[in-house]
Amino acid sequence: MARAVTNNRKIINTAAAWAIGLLIFFPILWTILTSFKTEAQAINDPPLFLFFDWTLENYAVVQERSNYGRFLWNSIIIAGGSTLLGVAIAIPAAWSMAFVPSKRTKDILLWMLSTKMLPAVGVLYPIYLLFIKFGLLDSVIGLTIVLMLINLPIIVWMLYTYFREIPGEILEASRMDGASLRSEIIHVLTPMAIPGIASTLLLNFILAWNEAFWTLNLTAAQAAPLTAFIASYSSPEGLFYAKLSAASTMAILPILILGWFSQKQLVRGLTFGAVK
Protein backbone atom coordinates (compact mmCIF):
# COMPACT_ATOMS: atom_id res chain seq x y z
CA MET A 1 0.00 0.00 0.00
CA ALA A 2 1.13 3.47 -0.82
CA ARG A 3 1.77 5.64 2.16
CA ALA A 4 1.11 9.33 2.26
CA VAL A 5 4.48 11.02 2.00
CA THR A 6 5.05 14.72 2.61
CA ASN A 7 6.69 16.81 -0.09
CA ASN A 8 9.84 17.40 1.95
CA ARG A 9 10.22 13.73 2.52
CA LYS A 10 9.85 13.11 -1.19
CA ILE A 11 12.60 15.60 -2.05
CA ILE A 12 14.99 14.08 0.49
CA ASN A 13 14.24 10.56 -0.74
CA THR A 14 14.75 11.53 -4.36
CA ALA A 15 18.02 13.31 -3.59
CA ALA A 16 19.26 10.32 -1.60
CA ALA A 17 18.34 7.94 -4.42
CA TRP A 18 20.21 10.08 -6.93
CA ALA A 19 23.24 10.31 -4.65
CA ILE A 20 23.40 6.54 -4.22
CA GLY A 21 22.80 6.01 -7.92
CA LEU A 22 25.64 8.37 -8.85
CA LEU A 23 27.94 6.78 -6.30
CA ILE A 24 27.37 3.37 -7.86
CA PHE A 25 27.70 4.72 -11.39
CA PHE A 26 30.74 6.87 -10.61
CA PRO A 27 33.48 4.32 -11.49
CA ILE A 28 31.89 3.82 -14.91
CA LEU A 29 31.50 7.54 -15.40
CA TRP A 30 35.13 8.07 -14.40
CA THR A 31 36.25 5.40 -16.85
CA ILE A 32 34.33 7.08 -19.64
CA LEU A 33 35.70 10.53 -18.75
CA THR A 34 39.26 9.22 -18.50
CA SER A 35 38.97 7.66 -21.94
CA PHE A 36 38.73 11.19 -23.38
CA LYS A 37 41.87 12.48 -21.58
CA THR A 38 45.49 12.31 -22.61
CA GLU A 39 47.66 9.90 -20.64
CA ALA A 40 49.17 12.85 -18.73
CA GLN A 41 45.77 14.28 -17.83
CA ALA A 42 44.60 10.84 -16.76
CA ILE A 43 47.14 10.69 -13.95
CA ASN A 44 46.97 14.40 -13.10
CA ASP A 45 46.96 15.34 -9.41
CA PRO A 46 44.43 16.69 -8.44
CA PRO A 47 42.25 14.62 -10.78
CA LEU A 48 40.56 16.52 -13.59
CA PHE A 49 36.84 16.14 -13.69
CA LEU A 50 35.25 17.87 -16.67
CA PHE A 51 37.72 20.61 -17.57
CA PHE A 52 40.44 19.06 -19.69
CA ASP A 53 41.21 18.87 -23.39
CA TRP A 54 38.74 16.30 -24.69
CA THR A 55 40.36 13.99 -27.20
CA LEU A 56 39.42 10.92 -29.22
CA GLU A 57 43.05 9.96 -29.62
CA ASN A 58 42.86 6.97 -27.26
CA TYR A 59 40.06 5.42 -29.27
CA ALA A 60 42.01 5.83 -32.46
CA VAL A 61 45.10 4.23 -30.90
CA VAL A 62 43.11 1.34 -29.42
CA GLN A 63 41.32 0.67 -32.70
CA GLU A 64 44.58 0.83 -34.58
CA ARG A 65 46.41 -1.51 -32.24
CA SER A 66 43.77 -4.17 -31.86
CA ASN A 67 40.87 -5.39 -33.90
CA TYR A 68 37.91 -4.28 -31.78
CA GLY A 69 35.44 -5.77 -34.25
CA ARG A 70 36.76 -9.27 -33.80
CA PHE A 71 36.58 -9.14 -30.02
CA LEU A 72 33.09 -7.67 -30.20
CA TRP A 73 31.97 -10.40 -32.56
CA ASN A 74 33.38 -13.09 -30.26
CA SER A 75 31.59 -11.52 -27.29
CA ILE A 76 28.30 -11.46 -29.14
CA ILE A 77 28.63 -15.07 -30.28
CA ILE A 78 29.79 -16.39 -26.93
CA ALA A 79 27.30 -14.45 -24.77
CA GLY A 80 24.42 -14.89 -27.20
CA GLY A 81 25.15 -18.53 -27.96
CA SER A 82 25.62 -19.58 -24.37
CA THR A 83 22.41 -17.78 -23.34
CA LEU A 84 20.26 -19.26 -26.11
CA LEU A 85 21.67 -22.72 -25.59
CA GLY A 86 21.14 -22.41 -21.84
CA VAL A 87 17.54 -21.30 -22.20
CA ALA A 88 16.79 -24.10 -24.66
CA ILE A 89 18.08 -26.62 -22.14
CA ALA A 90 16.54 -24.87 -19.12
CA ILE A 91 12.96 -24.57 -20.41
CA PRO A 92 12.19 -28.30 -20.25
CA ALA A 93 14.08 -28.58 -16.95
CA ALA A 94 12.18 -25.71 -15.38
CA TRP A 95 8.91 -27.06 -16.82
CA SER A 96 9.35 -30.39 -15.10
CA MET A 97 10.39 -28.79 -11.81
CA ALA A 98 7.51 -26.33 -11.82
CA PHE A 99 4.69 -28.55 -13.04
CA VAL A 100 5.60 -32.11 -12.14
CA PRO A 101 7.66 -31.62 -9.01
CA SER A 102 8.91 -34.63 -7.09
CA LYS A 103 9.97 -34.91 -3.47
CA ARG A 104 13.53 -34.03 -4.48
CA THR A 105 12.79 -31.03 -6.70
CA LYS A 106 13.64 -28.47 -4.04
CA ASP A 107 16.87 -30.32 -3.21
CA ILE A 108 17.88 -30.47 -6.86
CA LEU A 109 17.27 -26.75 -7.26
CA LEU A 110 19.38 -25.98 -4.21
CA TRP A 111 22.08 -28.36 -5.32
CA MET A 112 22.19 -26.68 -8.72
CA LEU A 113 22.52 -23.30 -7.09
CA SER A 114 25.19 -24.58 -4.73
CA THR A 115 27.48 -25.13 -7.73
CA LYS A 116 27.56 -21.34 -8.00
CA MET A 117 28.99 -21.14 -4.49
CA LEU A 118 32.12 -23.06 -5.46
CA PRO A 119 35.01 -20.76 -6.41
CA ALA A 120 35.47 -21.08 -10.15
CA VAL A 121 39.21 -21.43 -9.80
CA GLY A 122 38.58 -24.70 -7.95
CA VAL A 123 37.60 -26.40 -11.19
CA LEU A 124 39.91 -24.49 -13.49
CA TYR A 125 42.44 -27.30 -13.65
CA PRO A 126 40.03 -30.13 -14.59
CA ILE A 127 38.22 -27.95 -17.09
CA TYR A 128 41.49 -26.79 -18.59
CA LEU A 129 42.59 -30.40 -19.00
CA LEU A 130 39.26 -31.30 -20.57
CA PHE A 131 39.61 -28.43 -22.97
CA ILE A 132 43.06 -29.60 -24.00
CA LYS A 133 41.80 -33.16 -24.43
CA PHE A 134 38.88 -32.10 -26.61
CA GLY A 135 40.80 -29.43 -28.46
CA LEU A 136 38.51 -26.72 -27.22
CA LEU A 137 41.12 -24.27 -25.92
CA ASP A 138 40.76 -20.82 -27.46
CA SER A 139 37.63 -21.87 -29.35
CA VAL A 140 34.33 -20.04 -29.47
CA ILE A 141 32.43 -23.31 -29.13
CA GLY A 142 34.31 -24.32 -25.99
CA LEU A 143 33.75 -20.97 -24.35
CA THR A 144 30.08 -20.95 -25.29
CA ILE A 145 29.63 -24.35 -23.65
CA VAL A 146 31.47 -23.38 -20.49
CA LEU A 147 29.58 -20.11 -20.05
CA MET A 148 26.31 -21.90 -20.72
CA LEU A 149 27.11 -24.42 -17.99
CA ILE A 150 28.24 -21.72 -15.59
CA ASN A 151 24.98 -19.79 -15.97
CA LEU A 152 22.62 -22.75 -16.35
CA PRO A 153 21.69 -22.93 -12.64
CA ILE A 154 20.64 -19.29 -12.69
CA ILE A 155 18.67 -19.72 -15.92
CA VAL A 156 16.84 -22.75 -14.54
CA TRP A 157 16.09 -20.94 -11.30
CA MET A 158 14.77 -17.85 -13.01
CA LEU A 159 12.59 -19.80 -15.44
CA TYR A 160 11.36 -22.04 -12.63
CA THR A 161 10.24 -18.95 -10.72
CA TYR A 162 8.39 -17.62 -13.76
CA PHE A 163 6.77 -20.93 -14.63
CA ARG A 164 5.53 -21.30 -11.08
CA GLU A 165 3.42 -18.20 -11.64
CA ILE A 166 1.61 -19.78 -14.59
CA PRO A 167 -1.59 -21.51 -13.51
CA GLY A 168 -1.25 -25.27 -13.98
CA GLU A 169 -4.88 -25.47 -15.09
CA ILE A 170 -4.02 -23.75 -18.36
CA LEU A 171 -1.45 -26.41 -19.15
CA GLU A 172 -3.94 -29.09 -18.14
CA ALA A 173 -6.46 -27.47 -20.47
CA SER A 174 -3.97 -27.76 -23.32
CA ARG A 175 -3.48 -31.43 -22.50
CA MET A 176 -7.25 -31.93 -22.59
CA ASP A 177 -7.27 -30.08 -25.91
CA GLY A 178 -5.04 -32.74 -27.34
CA ALA A 179 -1.65 -31.03 -27.10
CA SER A 180 1.42 -33.24 -26.86
CA LEU A 181 4.10 -32.29 -24.36
CA ARG A 182 6.01 -30.59 -27.16
CA SER A 183 2.99 -28.57 -28.31
CA GLU A 184 2.17 -27.71 -24.72
CA ILE A 185 5.63 -26.21 -24.19
CA ILE A 186 5.85 -24.52 -27.59
CA HIS A 187 2.30 -23.21 -28.03
CA VAL A 188 1.14 -22.56 -24.48
CA LEU A 189 3.88 -22.38 -21.88
CA THR A 190 6.56 -20.48 -23.79
CA PRO A 191 4.32 -17.70 -25.17
CA MET A 192 2.82 -17.19 -21.73
CA ALA A 193 6.27 -16.99 -20.17
CA ILE A 194 7.74 -14.67 -22.79
CA PRO A 195 8.25 -11.71 -20.43
CA GLY A 196 10.04 -14.02 -18.02
CA ILE A 197 12.08 -15.70 -20.73
CA ALA A 198 13.03 -12.29 -22.14
CA SER A 199 14.39 -11.03 -18.82
CA THR A 200 16.19 -14.33 -18.29
CA LEU A 201 17.81 -14.01 -21.72
CA LEU A 202 18.77 -10.45 -21.02
CA LEU A 203 20.25 -11.00 -17.59
CA ASN A 204 22.21 -14.03 -18.68
CA PHE A 205 23.46 -12.31 -21.78
CA ILE A 206 24.85 -9.58 -19.53
CA LEU A 207 26.34 -12.12 -17.11
CA ALA A 208 27.99 -13.98 -19.98
CA TRP A 209 29.20 -10.75 -21.56
CA ASN A 210 30.88 -9.67 -18.34
CA GLU A 211 32.30 -13.06 -17.43
CA ALA A 212 36.06 -12.66 -17.19
CA PHE A 213 37.52 -15.62 -15.33
CA TRP A 214 36.86 -18.32 -17.90
CA THR A 215 37.14 -16.09 -20.93
CA LEU A 216 40.60 -14.97 -19.84
CA ASN A 217 41.84 -18.41 -18.85
CA LEU A 218 40.57 -20.44 -21.77
CA THR A 219 41.31 -18.14 -24.68
CA ALA A 220 44.40 -16.75 -26.34
CA ALA A 221 43.86 -14.94 -29.62
CA GLN A 222 41.22 -16.69 -31.70
CA ALA A 223 38.21 -16.79 -29.41
CA ALA A 224 39.03 -13.86 -27.13
CA PRO A 225 36.00 -11.70 -26.34
CA LEU A 226 35.93 -8.10 -25.09
CA THR A 227 36.97 -9.02 -21.56
CA ALA A 228 40.26 -10.22 -22.99
CA PHE A 229 40.41 -7.06 -25.07
CA ILE A 230 40.27 -4.92 -21.90
CA ALA A 231 42.74 -7.13 -20.10
CA SER A 232 45.23 -6.75 -22.90
CA TYR A 233 45.47 -3.05 -22.01
CA SER A 234 46.17 -3.48 -18.34
CA SER A 235 49.61 -4.71 -17.44
CA PRO A 236 51.85 -5.88 -20.25
CA GLU A 237 52.63 -2.43 -21.58
CA GLY A 238 52.65 -0.56 -18.31
CA LEU A 239 49.65 1.32 -17.06
CA PHE A 240 48.14 3.47 -19.74
CA TYR A 241 45.04 4.62 -17.93
CA ALA A 242 43.51 6.60 -20.76
CA LYS A 243 43.88 3.80 -23.29
CA LEU A 244 42.71 1.21 -20.81
CA SER A 245 39.68 3.40 -20.17
CA ALA A 246 38.98 3.77 -23.85
CA ALA A 247 39.16 0.00 -24.32
CA SER A 248 36.88 -0.51 -21.30
CA THR A 249 34.38 1.99 -22.58
CA MET A 250 34.31 0.30 -25.96
CA ALA A 251 33.79 -3.03 -24.28
CA ILE A 252 30.99 -2.00 -21.96
CA LEU A 253 29.22 0.34 -24.34
CA PRO A 254 27.16 -2.28 -26.20
CA ILE A 255 25.92 -3.86 -22.99
CA LEU A 256 25.30 -0.45 -21.42
CA ILE A 257 23.09 0.50 -24.35
CA LEU A 258 21.29 -2.83 -24.22
CA GLY A 259 20.72 -2.43 -20.49
CA TRP A 260 19.49 1.13 -20.92
CA PHE A 261 16.78 0.14 -23.37
CA SER A 262 15.72 -2.93 -21.46
CA GLN A 263 15.86 -1.66 -17.90
CA LYS A 264 12.15 -2.23 -17.37
CA GLN A 265 12.47 -5.88 -18.32
CA LEU A 266 15.56 -6.24 -16.18
CA VAL A 267 13.99 -4.75 -13.07
CA ARG A 268 10.93 -6.90 -13.60
CA GLY A 269 13.15 -9.91 -14.06
CA LEU A 270 15.11 -9.30 -10.92
CA THR A 271 12.14 -8.58 -8.69
CA PHE A 272 9.82 -11.19 -10.15
CA GLY A 273 8.15 -13.31 -7.54
CA ALA A 274 9.34 -11.02 -4.77
CA VAL A 275 6.02 -9.22 -4.56
CA LYS A 276 2.83 -11.18 -4.78
Next chain:
Amino acid sequence: MGQITLEKVSKTFGDVEVIPPLDLTIEDGEFAVFVGPSGCGKSTLLRLIAGLEDVTSGKMIIDGSEATTVPPAKRGLAMVFQSYALYPHMSVRKNIAFPMKMAGIDPAEQETRIEQAAAALNLTDYLDRKPGQLSGGQRQRVAIGRAIVREPAAFLFDEPLSNLDAALRVGMRMEIGELHKKLATTMIYVTHDQVEAMTMADKIVVLRAGVIEQVGSPLELYRTPRNVFVAGFIGSPTMNLIEGPEAAKHGAHTIGVRPEHIDVTEGEGTWSGVVGVAEHLGSDTFFHIHQTGLAETITVRAPGEVSFKHGDTIHMTPRPDLIHKFDAKGLRIE
Protein backbone atom coordinates in the same frame (compact mmCIF):
# COMPACT_ATOMS: atom_id res chain seq x y z
CA MET B 1 -20.70 -43.00 -28.20
CA GLY B 2 -19.59 -41.76 -24.83
CA GLN B 3 -20.16 -44.37 -22.20
CA ILE B 4 -17.74 -44.13 -19.29
CA THR B 5 -17.23 -47.03 -16.90
CA LEU B 6 -15.12 -47.07 -13.78
CA GLU B 7 -14.26 -50.48 -12.35
CA LYS B 8 -12.79 -50.57 -8.84
CA VAL B 9 -11.05 -47.27 -9.50
CA SER B 10 -9.15 -45.86 -6.53
CA LYS B 11 -6.78 -43.00 -5.86
CA THR B 12 -4.29 -42.44 -3.08
CA PHE B 13 -2.08 -39.41 -2.59
CA GLY B 14 0.88 -40.62 -0.53
CA ASP B 15 -0.66 -42.43 2.41
CA VAL B 16 -4.06 -40.82 2.06
CA GLU B 17 -6.74 -42.75 0.26
CA VAL B 18 -8.81 -40.03 -1.39
CA ILE B 19 -11.02 -42.42 -3.31
CA PRO B 20 -11.47 -45.99 -2.13
CA PRO B 21 -12.19 -48.45 -4.95
CA LEU B 22 -15.49 -47.52 -6.60
CA ASP B 23 -17.63 -48.68 -9.51
CA LEU B 24 -19.62 -46.31 -11.63
CA THR B 25 -21.13 -46.25 -15.09
CA ILE B 26 -22.20 -43.14 -16.93
CA GLU B 27 -24.35 -43.95 -19.92
CA ASP B 28 -23.88 -42.47 -23.37
CA GLY B 29 -25.63 -39.10 -23.65
CA GLU B 30 -26.28 -38.86 -19.95
CA PHE B 31 -25.90 -35.68 -17.89
CA ALA B 32 -24.25 -36.90 -14.71
CA VAL B 33 -23.53 -34.60 -11.80
CA PHE B 34 -21.01 -35.37 -9.07
CA VAL B 35 -22.07 -33.54 -5.97
CA GLY B 36 -20.81 -33.46 -2.41
CA PRO B 37 -19.27 -31.21 0.20
CA SER B 38 -15.79 -29.71 -0.22
CA GLY B 39 -13.06 -32.31 -0.14
CA CYS B 40 -15.36 -35.24 -0.94
CA GLY B 41 -13.20 -36.25 -3.90
CA LYS B 42 -15.58 -35.20 -6.66
CA SER B 43 -13.01 -33.10 -8.52
CA THR B 44 -10.39 -35.82 -8.09
CA LEU B 45 -12.81 -38.34 -9.58
CA LEU B 46 -13.35 -36.04 -12.56
CA ARG B 47 -9.60 -35.57 -12.99
CA LEU B 48 -9.14 -39.34 -12.94
CA ILE B 49 -11.67 -39.64 -15.75
CA ALA B 50 -9.92 -36.81 -17.61
CA GLY B 51 -6.56 -38.52 -17.19
CA LEU B 52 -5.05 -35.50 -15.43
CA GLU B 53 -4.44 -37.78 -12.43
CA ASP B 54 -3.31 -41.39 -12.66
CA VAL B 55 -5.53 -44.00 -11.04
CA THR B 56 -3.87 -45.93 -8.23
CA SER B 57 -5.74 -49.11 -9.07
CA GLY B 58 -8.74 -50.20 -11.10
CA LYS B 59 -9.83 -49.88 -14.68
CA MET B 60 -11.38 -47.10 -16.71
CA ILE B 61 -13.29 -47.74 -19.91
CA ILE B 62 -14.19 -44.86 -22.19
CA ASP B 63 -16.20 -45.40 -25.31
CA GLY B 64 -15.82 -49.16 -25.11
CA SER B 65 -12.04 -49.24 -24.91
CA GLU B 66 -9.71 -49.41 -21.97
CA ALA B 67 -8.40 -45.92 -21.17
CA THR B 68 -6.79 -46.38 -17.76
CA THR B 69 -3.32 -45.32 -18.88
CA VAL B 70 -4.24 -43.32 -21.97
CA PRO B 71 -2.93 -39.72 -21.69
CA PRO B 72 -5.57 -36.95 -21.45
CA ALA B 73 -4.85 -35.73 -24.98
CA LYS B 74 -5.83 -39.11 -26.41
CA ARG B 75 -9.00 -39.75 -24.43
CA GLY B 76 -11.27 -37.72 -26.67
CA LEU B 77 -12.76 -35.83 -23.74
CA ALA B 78 -13.14 -32.09 -23.39
CA MET B 79 -12.97 -30.25 -20.09
CA VAL B 80 -14.23 -26.91 -18.85
CA PHE B 81 -12.33 -25.67 -15.82
CA GLN B 82 -13.47 -23.61 -12.86
CA SER B 83 -10.92 -20.92 -13.69
CA TYR B 84 -11.87 -21.16 -17.41
CA ALA B 85 -8.19 -21.86 -18.15
CA LEU B 86 -8.21 -19.92 -21.42
CA TYR B 87 -4.92 -19.24 -23.18
CA PRO B 88 -4.35 -15.57 -22.28
CA HIS B 89 -2.00 -14.88 -25.20
CA MET B 90 -4.45 -16.09 -27.84
CA SER B 91 -7.54 -14.40 -29.23
CA VAL B 92 -10.93 -15.98 -28.67
CA ARG B 93 -10.76 -17.37 -32.21
CA LYS B 94 -7.37 -18.98 -31.57
CA ASN B 95 -8.51 -20.32 -28.20
CA ILE B 96 -11.43 -22.07 -29.83
CA ALA B 97 -9.28 -23.24 -32.73
CA PHE B 98 -6.54 -24.69 -30.52
CA PRO B 99 -7.96 -28.20 -29.98
CA MET B 100 -8.74 -28.45 -33.69
CA LYS B 101 -5.23 -27.31 -34.57
CA MET B 102 -3.86 -30.00 -32.27
CA ALA B 103 -6.10 -32.55 -33.96
CA GLY B 104 -4.86 -31.42 -37.37
CA ILE B 105 -8.29 -30.49 -38.67
CA ASP B 106 -8.39 -28.78 -42.05
CA PRO B 107 -8.27 -24.94 -41.60
CA ALA B 108 -11.45 -24.33 -43.62
CA GLU B 109 -13.32 -26.83 -41.49
CA GLN B 110 -11.86 -25.17 -38.38
CA GLU B 111 -13.21 -21.82 -39.50
CA THR B 112 -16.71 -23.26 -40.09
CA ARG B 113 -16.81 -24.84 -36.66
CA ILE B 114 -15.53 -21.66 -34.99
CA GLU B 115 -18.26 -19.63 -36.69
CA GLN B 116 -20.91 -22.15 -35.64
CA ALA B 117 -19.73 -22.31 -32.04
CA ALA B 118 -19.43 -18.53 -31.82
CA ALA B 119 -22.94 -18.07 -33.17
CA ALA B 120 -24.36 -20.63 -30.74
CA LEU B 121 -22.58 -19.03 -27.79
CA ASN B 122 -23.07 -15.36 -28.72
CA LEU B 123 -19.37 -14.83 -29.21
CA THR B 124 -19.31 -13.73 -32.85
CA ASP B 125 -18.46 -10.12 -31.99
CA TYR B 126 -15.69 -11.11 -29.63
CA LEU B 127 -13.68 -13.52 -31.76
CA ASP B 128 -10.73 -11.17 -32.13
CA ARG B 129 -10.51 -10.16 -28.49
CA LYS B 130 -8.17 -11.60 -25.93
CA PRO B 131 -9.65 -13.40 -22.90
CA GLY B 132 -8.52 -10.54 -20.65
CA GLN B 133 -10.96 -8.23 -22.43
CA LEU B 134 -13.99 -10.42 -21.72
CA SER B 135 -16.37 -10.67 -18.78
CA GLY B 136 -16.57 -13.79 -16.63
CA GLY B 137 -19.63 -15.10 -18.42
CA GLN B 138 -18.06 -14.55 -21.83
CA ARG B 139 -14.87 -16.30 -20.76
CA GLN B 140 -16.90 -19.25 -19.62
CA ARG B 141 -18.61 -19.34 -23.00
CA VAL B 142 -15.24 -19.35 -24.75
CA ALA B 143 -14.19 -22.27 -22.57
CA ILE B 144 -17.35 -24.10 -23.59
CA GLY B 145 -16.80 -23.16 -27.24
CA ARG B 146 -13.29 -24.58 -27.06
CA ALA B 147 -14.77 -27.78 -25.67
CA ILE B 148 -17.55 -28.26 -28.23
CA VAL B 149 -15.61 -27.67 -31.45
CA ARG B 150 -13.59 -30.84 -31.09
CA GLU B 151 -16.76 -32.92 -30.84
CA PRO B 152 -15.61 -34.95 -27.87
CA ALA B 153 -16.95 -38.28 -26.63
CA ALA B 154 -17.88 -36.55 -23.38
CA PHE B 155 -17.68 -33.16 -21.69
CA LEU B 156 -16.24 -32.76 -18.23
CA PHE B 157 -17.20 -29.68 -16.23
CA ASP B 158 -15.31 -28.85 -13.05
CA GLU B 159 -17.44 -26.40 -11.04
CA PRO B 160 -17.72 -24.18 -14.12
CA LEU B 161 -20.14 -21.67 -12.66
CA SER B 162 -18.70 -21.04 -9.22
CA ASN B 163 -16.79 -17.92 -10.32
CA LEU B 164 -19.90 -16.26 -11.77
CA ASP B 165 -22.41 -14.08 -9.95
CA ALA B 166 -25.78 -15.50 -8.99
CA ALA B 167 -27.81 -14.12 -11.91
CA LEU B 168 -25.26 -15.19 -14.50
CA ARG B 169 -25.03 -18.59 -12.90
CA VAL B 170 -28.73 -19.27 -13.44
CA GLY B 171 -28.44 -18.15 -17.07
CA MET B 172 -25.37 -20.29 -17.79
CA ARG B 173 -27.00 -23.24 -16.05
CA MET B 174 -29.82 -23.10 -18.56
CA GLU B 175 -27.42 -22.64 -21.47
CA ILE B 176 -25.42 -25.71 -20.48
CA GLY B 177 -28.67 -27.64 -20.07
CA GLU B 178 -29.81 -26.62 -23.53
CA LEU B 179 -26.43 -27.45 -24.99
CA HIS B 180 -26.76 -30.94 -23.58
CA LYS B 181 -30.18 -31.38 -25.14
CA LYS B 182 -28.88 -30.17 -28.49
CA LEU B 183 -25.64 -32.16 -28.59
CA ALA B 184 -26.90 -35.22 -26.71
CA THR B 185 -23.30 -35.89 -25.68
CA THR B 186 -22.32 -37.37 -22.33
CA MET B 187 -21.61 -34.68 -19.77
CA ILE B 188 -20.10 -35.04 -16.33
CA TYR B 189 -20.52 -32.02 -14.15
CA VAL B 190 -18.93 -31.46 -10.77
CA THR B 191 -20.48 -29.07 -8.28
CA HIS B 192 -20.90 -28.55 -4.56
CA ASP B 193 -24.19 -26.78 -5.20
CA GLN B 194 -27.05 -29.21 -4.84
CA VAL B 195 -29.44 -26.82 -6.62
CA GLU B 196 -27.24 -27.03 -9.74
CA ALA B 197 -27.19 -30.79 -9.35
CA MET B 198 -30.97 -31.06 -8.99
CA THR B 199 -31.79 -28.76 -11.87
CA MET B 200 -29.34 -30.08 -14.46
CA ALA B 201 -28.76 -33.76 -13.87
CA ASP B 202 -30.20 -36.90 -15.39
CA LYS B 203 -28.19 -38.76 -12.81
CA ILE B 204 -26.72 -37.46 -9.58
CA VAL B 205 -23.77 -39.12 -7.89
CA VAL B 206 -23.56 -38.05 -4.25
CA LEU B 207 -20.06 -38.39 -2.84
CA ARG B 208 -18.69 -38.18 0.66
CA ALA B 209 -15.03 -38.82 1.53
CA GLY B 210 -14.50 -40.46 -1.86
CA VAL B 211 -17.33 -42.91 -1.33
CA ILE B 212 -20.47 -42.92 -3.49
CA GLU B 213 -23.37 -42.48 -1.09
CA GLN B 214 -26.09 -42.77 -3.70
CA VAL B 215 -26.62 -42.67 -7.46
CA GLY B 216 -29.98 -41.77 -8.89
CA SER B 217 -32.17 -39.27 -10.65
CA PRO B 218 -32.77 -35.97 -8.83
CA LEU B 219 -36.27 -36.99 -7.78
CA GLU B 220 -35.15 -40.44 -6.62
CA LEU B 221 -32.62 -38.77 -4.37
CA TYR B 222 -35.18 -36.32 -3.11
CA ARG B 223 -37.89 -38.87 -2.52
CA THR B 224 -35.92 -41.86 -1.33
CA PRO B 225 -32.55 -40.83 0.05
CA ARG B 226 -30.59 -43.98 0.83
CA ASN B 227 -29.15 -42.66 4.06
CA VAL B 228 -29.08 -39.72 6.46
CA PHE B 229 -26.21 -38.02 4.62
CA VAL B 230 -28.01 -37.90 1.28
CA ALA B 231 -31.23 -36.92 3.06
CA GLY B 232 -29.49 -33.97 4.64
CA PHE B 233 -27.52 -32.99 1.52
CA ILE B 234 -30.23 -32.99 -1.14
CA GLY B 235 -33.06 -30.47 -0.82
CA SER B 236 -33.13 -26.83 0.16
CA PRO B 237 -33.75 -25.87 2.92
CA THR B 238 -32.29 -29.07 4.30
CA MET B 239 -34.36 -31.88 5.73
CA ASN B 240 -35.17 -31.81 9.46
CA LEU B 241 -33.53 -34.79 11.12
CA ILE B 242 -35.00 -35.85 14.44
CA GLU B 243 -33.62 -38.49 16.82
CA GLY B 244 -34.78 -39.81 20.18
CA PRO B 245 -38.27 -40.68 21.42
CA GLU B 246 -40.06 -39.03 18.50
CA ALA B 247 -38.10 -41.21 16.07
CA ALA B 248 -38.67 -44.28 18.21
CA LYS B 249 -42.42 -43.77 17.84
CA HIS B 250 -41.90 -44.52 14.14
CA GLY B 251 -39.68 -47.47 14.87
CA ALA B 252 -36.56 -45.65 13.69
CA HIS B 253 -33.32 -44.24 15.07
CA THR B 254 -33.68 -41.06 13.05
CA ILE B 255 -36.61 -39.65 11.17
CA GLY B 256 -36.40 -36.99 8.49
CA VAL B 257 -39.07 -34.54 7.43
CA ARG B 258 -38.58 -32.00 4.67
CA PRO B 259 -39.53 -28.39 5.55
CA GLU B 260 -42.12 -28.42 2.76
CA HIS B 261 -43.79 -31.50 4.23
CA ILE B 262 -44.80 -29.88 7.50
CA ASP B 263 -48.09 -28.00 7.85
CA VAL B 264 -48.25 -25.18 10.37
CA THR B 265 -51.29 -23.91 12.22
CA GLU B 266 -52.01 -21.66 15.15
CA GLY B 267 -54.14 -24.28 16.85
CA GLU B 268 -53.76 -28.05 17.04
CA GLY B 269 -50.76 -30.00 15.72
CA THR B 270 -48.44 -32.95 16.34
CA TRP B 271 -45.55 -30.76 17.46
CA SER B 272 -45.30 -27.23 18.77
CA GLY B 273 -42.61 -24.62 19.07
CA VAL B 274 -41.69 -20.95 19.09
CA VAL B 275 -40.85 -19.03 15.93
CA GLY B 276 -37.23 -17.85 15.93
CA VAL B 277 -36.47 -16.35 12.53
CA ALA B 278 -39.02 -15.97 9.74
CA GLU B 279 -37.52 -15.56 6.23
CA HIS B 280 -40.04 -14.05 3.86
CA LEU B 281 -39.24 -14.80 0.23
CA GLY B 282 -42.60 -13.65 -1.05
CA SER B 283 -43.64 -16.91 -2.64
CA ASP B 284 -42.63 -18.88 0.43
CA THR B 285 -41.81 -18.20 4.02
CA PHE B 286 -39.23 -20.24 5.93
CA PHE B 287 -39.81 -20.48 9.67
CA HIS B 288 -36.99 -21.56 11.95
CA ILE B 289 -38.75 -22.93 15.01
CA HIS B 290 -37.15 -23.45 18.41
CA GLN B 291 -38.18 -25.08 21.70
CA THR B 292 -39.81 -28.01 19.96
CA GLY B 293 -38.19 -30.66 22.13
CA LEU B 294 -37.28 -32.52 18.89
CA ALA B 295 -34.15 -30.87 17.57
CA GLU B 296 -32.44 -27.54 18.08
CA THR B 297 -34.26 -26.00 15.16
CA ILE B 298 -37.09 -27.27 12.98
CA THR B 299 -37.35 -25.57 9.60
CA VAL B 300 -40.74 -25.25 7.99
CA ARG B 301 -41.58 -24.05 4.53
CA ALA B 302 -44.98 -22.39 4.39
CA PRO B 303 -46.80 -20.47 1.66
CA GLY B 304 -45.88 -16.78 1.47
CA GLU B 305 -49.14 -15.58 2.91
CA VAL B 306 -48.74 -17.47 6.19
CA SER B 307 -47.49 -14.88 8.67
CA PHE B 308 -46.17 -15.67 12.08
CA LYS B 309 -43.83 -13.39 13.94
CA HIS B 310 -40.76 -13.97 16.06
CA GLY B 311 -41.87 -15.36 19.43
CA ASP B 312 -45.23 -16.73 18.26
CA THR B 313 -46.08 -20.25 19.36
CA ILE B 314 -47.15 -22.45 16.46
CA HIS B 315 -48.16 -26.04 15.86
CA MET B 316 -46.72 -28.33 13.23
CA THR B 317 -47.99 -31.50 11.62
CA PRO B 318 -45.71 -33.60 9.41
CA ARG B 319 -47.38 -35.43 6.55
CA PRO B 320 -47.21 -39.04 7.73
CA ASP B 321 -46.55 -40.62 4.31
CA LEU B 322 -43.59 -38.30 3.71
CA ILE B 323 -41.64 -39.09 6.86
CA HIS B 324 -38.26 -40.74 6.10
CA LYS B 325 -37.03 -43.36 8.54
CA PHE B 326 -33.41 -44.33 9.15
CA ASP B 327 -31.81 -46.97 11.37
CA ALA B 328 -28.95 -46.56 13.84
CA LYS B 329 -26.40 -46.87 11.00
CA GLY B 330 -28.15 -44.05 9.18
CA LEU B 331 -29.54 -46.31 6.46
CA ARG B 332 -33.04 -45.93 5.13
CA ILE B 333 -35.78 -48.18 6.51
CA GLU B 334 -38.47 -48.92 3.93
